[in-house]
Structures are given as structure tokens and as C-alpha cells.
Amino acid sequence: MFSEIRRNPLLILFFILGMVIVGYIIAALSHMLYSQLVLHPGEFIAVIKDPVVLQSIWLTLYTSFIGTVIAVILGIPLAYILARYEFHGKDIIEAIVDIPIIIPHTVAGIALFSLLMRRGAVGMAFSKLGIVFQDNMWGIVMAMFFVSCPFFVGTAREGFKSVNPNLERVARTLGASHWESFYQIALPLTFRHIFSGAIMSWARGISEFGAIIIIAYYPMIASTLILARFNTNGLQGSQPIAVLLIMVCFVTFVVLRLISKRGGKR
Amino acid sequence: MIRVENVSNNWGEFSLKDISLNIKEDEYFIILGPTGAGKTLLLEIIAGLHFPKEGKVLIKGNDVTFLNPEKRGLGFVYQDFALFPHLNVKKNIEYGLKLRKVPEEEREKKVTELVNLLKIKHLLSRNTTTLSGGEKQKVALARALAINPKIILMDEPFSALDENTKSKLISDMKELHNKGGITFVHVTHSQEEAILLADRIGIMMGGTIVQVGTPDDIFYKPITREIAKFVKIENIWEGKVLDKNQDEMTIDVNGKKIVALPDHFKVGDGVRLIIRPEDILLGKGNTSARNEFNGKVLSVVKHGFYYIVRIDCGFEVEAAVTKQSIENLCIKEGKDINIFFKATALQVIKR
Numbered sequence: 001m002f003s004e005i006r007r008n009p010l011l012i013l014f015f016i017l018g019m020v021i022v023g024y025i026i027a028a029l030s031h032m033l034y035s036q037l038v039l040h041p042g043e044f045i046a047v048i049k050d051p052v053v054l055q056s057i058w059l060t061l062y063t064s065f066i067g068t069v070i071a072v073i074l075g076i077p078l079a080y081i082l083a084r085y086e087f088h089g090k091d092i093i094e095a096i097v098d099i100p101i102i103i104p105h106t107v108a109g110i111a112l113f114s115l116l117m118r119r120g121a122v123g124m125a126f127s128k129l130g131i132v133f134q135d136n137m138w139g140i141v142m143a144m145f146f147v148s149c150p151f152f153v154g155t156a157r158e159g160f161k162s163v164n165p166n167l168e169r170v171a172r173t174l175g176a177s178h179w180e181s182f183y184q185i186a187l188p189l190t191f192r193h194i195f196s197g198a199i200m201s202w203a204r205g206i207s208e209f210g211a212i213i214i215i216a217y218y219p220m221i222a223s224t225l226i227l228a229r230f231n232t233n234g235l236q237g238s239q240p241i242a243v244l245l246i247m248v249c250f251v252t253f254v255v256l257r258l259i260s261k262r263g264g265k266r
Numbered sequence: 267m268i269r270v271e272n273v274s275n276n277w278g279e280f281s282l283k284d285i286s287l288n289i290k291e292d293e294y295f296i297i298l299g300p301t302g303a304g305k306t307l308l309l310e311i312i313a314g315l316h317f318p319k320e321g322k323v324l325i326k327g328n329d330v331t332f333l334n335p336e337k338r339g340l341g342f343v344y345q346d347f348a349l350f351p352h353l354n355v356k357k358n359i360e361y362g363l364k365l366r367k368v369p370e371e372e373r374e375k376k377v378t379e380l381v382n383l384l385k386i387k388h389l390l391s392r393n394t395t396t397l398s399g400g401e402k403q404k405v406a407l408a409r410a411l412a413i414n415p416k417i418i419l420m421d422e423p424f425s426a427l428d429e430n431t432k433s434k435l436i437s438d439m440k441e442l443h444n445k446g447g448i449t450f451v452h453v454t455h456s457q458e459e460a461i462l463l464a465d466r467i468g469i470m471m472g473g474t475i476v477q478v479g480t481p482d483d484i485f486y487k488p489i490t491r492e493i494a495k496f497v498k499i500e501n502i503w504e505g506k507v508l509d510k511n512q513d514e515m516t517i518d519v520n521g522k523k524i525v526a527l528p529d530h531f532k533v534g535d536g537v538r539l540i541i542r543p544e545d546i547l548l549g550k551g552n553t554s555a556r557n558e559f560n561g562k563v564l565s566v567v568k569h570g571f572y573y574i575v576r577i578d579c580g581f582e583v584e585a586a587v588t589k590q591s592i593e594n595l596c597i598k599e600g601k602d603i604n605i606f607f608k609a610t611a612l613q614v615i616k617r
Contacts, residue, residue, distance in 0.1 A: 166348035169315050170406075172335040173342040174362035174413060188352050 036243045047240035060221040064205030067144035071152040071201045079153050083160030101150050105210025113215045139216035144205030152201035159193025195260045267291040267449045273321030280307050283474040294443050294450045296460045299470035305453040309419050314338050341410030345422035347402040349394040355405050356390045362413040380408040400431035420452045436462050469493055487613045494540045500584040503539045507531050520581045525556045526612040536617035545611040546585035548603055549595055555606035563601045
């Protein structure tokens with residue numbers, strides 16, 4: 001690859017331009033990591049021991065995980081239908097599923113708040129069942145689910161599209177019901193897409209902030225805590241938490257990527 | 267065994283129009299037609315993978331039009347073989363048996379029987395993605411045979427294979443069919459496969475079955491000009507019935523008089539004459555052929571193991587000739603030559 005680049009001016013140009021993106025991301029993160037871990041390690045260690053911080057990071061990972069589980073359970077059927085069948089209005093449904101990606105996060109937050117708040121159409125019904133969204137963990141889950149489900153559905157849909165439909169047809173002729181042909185043939189062959197879609201959905205959930213503070217400022221997820229600390233204690237108070245969050249997320253995603261690679265090799 | 271009654275379906279570019287077929291028990295039936303004729307769709311309707319908009323499908327006299335595919339017990343082999351990539355060869359073959367909850371011992375027995383029959387025992391633990399085309403095809407066939415189907419449907423089963431593998435598999439298929447007990451319905455665009463395997467052929471064009479008959483019927487007596495063209499007959503002459511008696515019918519083609527067997531046509535009717543290039547003889551006299559004309563050779567083109575000679579005798583004739591005849595008769599462009607053909611070899615259809 002590199003020897004090829006040397007003889008190709010276009011590749012050299014593209015390589016330089018591409019490296020700007022990579023460099024920008026590295027610069028932003030490494031500067032923060034360096035100033036925190038090397039210049040001010042004491043504050044970082046204090047943060048690691050702070051139960052409020054650990055609680056907020058755990059809450060972030062946990063709520064996003066639940067949001068992803070919901071996206072997987074509801075998203076697989078939708079992805080399968082969108083991949084396998086042609087019908088009137090399919091374009092509209094696909095566009096609707098992508099809406100959470102395009103609208104501003106605060107707009108999503110306002111929309112969800114009016115739906116899920118205690119006096120909201122859905123919020124009222126659920127509050128009778130004892131589930132409250134406003135300023136509650138479930139509100140965070142629902143906001144994360146809302147913004148991350150398009151990523152899961154899109155990836156899973158591409159996965160189902162990549163499975164030859166004749167495989168399921170043959171399974172049917174061999175005696176499999178539609179359900180059996182789905183979970184014995186289509187589903188295992190889409191595993192890798194489903195797994196990586198779930199990782200993306202989880203990551204998207206963790207990174208959500210705008211919609212969450214509108215529907216549930218409390219309990220505080222990591223991003224909310226970082227903002228609160230920034231407003232009261234400035235960079236000094238907020239940066240250590242940011243660094244810890246980055247490290248936790250980075251390690252988790254690397255591990256998950258490795259698992260998904262191994263899973264896909266079967 | 268299989269009856270298709272007035273089946274129609276309309277899916278934009280793939281539409282079936284009023285298809286009726288009657289496939290007999292133990293028959294090797296080939297649905298032959300150009301690409302895009304709707305052959306696969308028809309096969310999938312027989313399998314229950316699609317339901318027709320109109321019409322009925324009957325298997326052994328039972329109406330199965332809307333019966334789910336898993337309840338039909340038919341074997342299906344696709345052009346791309348559709349082997350399950352996450353299962354090895356053995357698990358592919360026994361997939362249908364597992365669904366039927368056949369005990370392991372019996373499954374083993376059946377798998378062994380099939381791999382011995384198809385000579386693929388050495389592949390059992392292999393990953394399906396590493397197999398050659400011919401091996402994949404045999405595994406797909408073994409998987410279909412495992413459920414003891416009375417009917418096997420095959421969609422272009424040989425078109426993804428090289429010539430040698432293909433001809434070996436064709437003889438395997440013949441052997442399998444000769445054992446009896448299985449009705450084969452095989453979709454293809456290859457006339458070679460149809461000639462080699464079919465008991466009967468249904469010609470499918472533009473979403474409908476246009477002719478059903480034995481290979482001889484189809485290749486020598488096509489009933490329309492389009493079918494004749496499709497089975498590679500270039501000798502299609504337009505003419506008019508001049509005279510007709512009990513023994514023969516005289517047809518005028520560009521001023522030449524051609525003798526054919528009498529048919530239901532009347533004097534004055536416009537007709538088309540169709541004759542295979544192999545039925546045109548070249549040379550000098552002494553045959554019993556009732557039609558003899560003199561013409562000039564337009565071209566000689568090599569065509570595999572034989573030559574196609576085009577001759578102008580007032581109407582254009584195409585003859586298939588062996589290399590030996592070309593040499594013996596010194597056939598070359600511009601040469602005068604006599605052609606002969608029998609009245610019985612002519613197929614007369616309405617214009």
C-alpha cells in the first residue's frame with residue numbers, strides 16, 4: 001500500500017487530506033488526555049474514586065445498553081421486512097426511520113418530552129403502570145433509544161439484504177416454517193451486522209446529551225454531570241470526568257469490535 | 267402428478283399469463299425458454315414460494331395452490347445452489363431431516379446412502395464455501411433428495427458449471443431419473459440439456475407456455491415462427507398453398523413449388539414452412555426426397571463439429587453439413603449445388 005502511494009500523486013494528495021481528519025480527532029483527544037493524565041494526575045485519581053462520577057458513567061452505559069436491547073428486539077423485525085419485501089410506502093417508512101438522525105437533538109428532546117412527560121399522551125398511560133419517564137432513568141433510555149435506533153435498523157437491514165433469499169426459500173422447501181427459516185438461516189447469517197449495529201446504537205446512546213437533558217436532567221448521566229461540573233468548577237472540574245468516560249468507552253468498543261470480528265469468522 | 271391450471275401472476279416485469287401444464291408421474295419435464303420468460307417464477311409457484319394471483323396448482327390431485335412450501339415435500343435446487351454457508355456439507359444435507367425430527371441413527375443412514383449415491387462422501391465435513399461448482403451442485407441435490415421428495419424442481423441447475431462438470435452431472439441426473447420414483451421439473455434456457463434429459467418439454471416465452479411436446483415435437487415441429495427461431499431453425503419460408511390432394515400439398519414459395527404432407531390447410535391459405543438444417547441434404551440425385559432444388563452457395567461457416575451452409579435457391583436455405591461432405595462435394599462460396607429434403611421433414615404452420 002505505502003509503496004503504491006509513493007508513485008501515485010493522487011493517492012499522496014488524498015492521503016494528506018485524509019490525515020487531516022484523523023489528526024484533528026487525535027489532537028483534540030490527546031491534548032486533553034495529556035494535560036489531564038500527565039500534568040494533573042491527582043485530580044484524575046480523585047475522580048476515579050468519586051462515587052457520583054462512577055455512578056453517572058455506569059448509568060450512561062447501562063441506560064444506553066437497555067435502549068440498544070429495545071432497538072435490537074424491535075429493529076430486527078423491521079430491518080428484515082425492509083430488506084426482504086417491496087411494498088407501497090416503503091420509501092416513506094425508511095425516511096421516517098432516519099428522522100432521528102437528521103433532527104437536532106434538542107428538538108428530539110422537546111418532542112419526546114411532550115410525549116412522555118407526566119401529562120403527555122404516552123407518559124400519562126405509563127405512569128399508571130408505575131413507569132415514569134420525566135426525570136427518570138426510563139426517560140434517558142427512551143431518549144437514547146430514539147436517537148440510536150436508526151443506526152441499528154440501517155445496519156441490520158444491510159445485513160439481511162446481504163443474505164441470499166434463495167437460502168431461506170430452500171429451507172422452506174426442506175420443511176422449515178417461515179419462522180424456522182428466519183431464525184435458523186437468515187438470523188445467524190446476519191449476526192455480524194446485528195452485532196455491529198448494536199455496538200453503533202449503543203455508542204450513539206452513550207454520546208447523546210441534548211435530548212436527555214430536556215427529558216431527564218436527573219439522574220445525571222456522564223455528559224450531564226460534565227456540563228454541571230463545567231458550569232460550576234470550569235475545565236478543572238469537568239475534564240477529569242471527560243477523560244475517564246473516553247477511556248471507558250474506548251476500551252469497551254475495542255473489545256466489542258474484536259468480539260464481532262471473531263464472531264463474523266464463523 | 268403436477269397440474270397447473272390457468273395460473274396468472276402480474277409482478278411488473280415478471281408476469282405469467284394463463285399457464286396450464288400437466289406433468290406426469292416419473293416424467294423428466296423441462297421448461298425451456300429464453301431468459302426473462304418467467305420460468306423461475308413458475309417453478310417457485312409450483313414449490314409454494316409464491317402464490318399465484320389466479321389459477322390453481324394441483325399435486326397428485328390435491329389443490330395445493332395456497333399450501334405453504336414446507337408442507338409440500340418437494341425438493342428444490344437453485345442455480346446458485348443456495349447451500350447454507352454457516353453449516354458444513356453434512357449439516358446441509360441433513361437439514362430437512364432434522365426439521366422432521368428424524369432420529370440421529372436414521373439420519374446418518376440416509377446421509378451415507380446419499381453421499382455414496384452421489385460420490386461425495388469425502389466432502390462431508392467440508393465447509394460449503396470451499397467446494398467447486400460441481401460439488402456444490404451435488405450437495406444441493408443430496409440435500410433435496412434427503413427428504414425423499416416425489417418431485418424435484420430445479421432452476422437452471424447446470425448453468426453455473428463448466429462444460430465437463432455439466433456433462434458428467436447430466437448423465438448422473440439421467441441415472442437418478444432412471445431409478446424411478448421421482449418426477450423432475452427442470453427449468454433451463456439450454457437446448458442441449460433439454461435434448462439430453464427431457465421426456466417432454468414445455469416451451470415458455472413471454473410469461474406463457476407456448477408449446478408442450480417431446481423433444482422431437484419441439485425441435486422438428488415447432489408450432490410458431492418464434493419457437494422455430496428459438497430452437498435455432500433458420501429455415502422458415504413463407505408461402506401459399508397451390509394445390510392439395512390426399513397424398514400431398516404443393517406450396518408456392520417465391521415461385522418455387524415445394525411438396526409437403528397434406529394438412530388441414532386449404533388451397534390459397536398462407537403458410538410457413540419450417541425445416542431443421544440437419545434435414546437438408548446436399549449433393550447429386552438418387553434420394554427419395556420429393557423436393558429438389560438447385561441453388562448457389564452463399565456462405566460456409568464452421569459451427570462446432572459441423573458446418574452451416576447457406577444456399578440461395580430462390581428462397582434462402584440453411585443446411586447443416588459434416589466436414590466430410592464439405593470436402594467430398596467441394597462446397598464453397600459461389601458454387602452451384604443441388605439440395606434435397608423430404609416432404610415429411612417439413613413442418614407447415616399458419617402464417
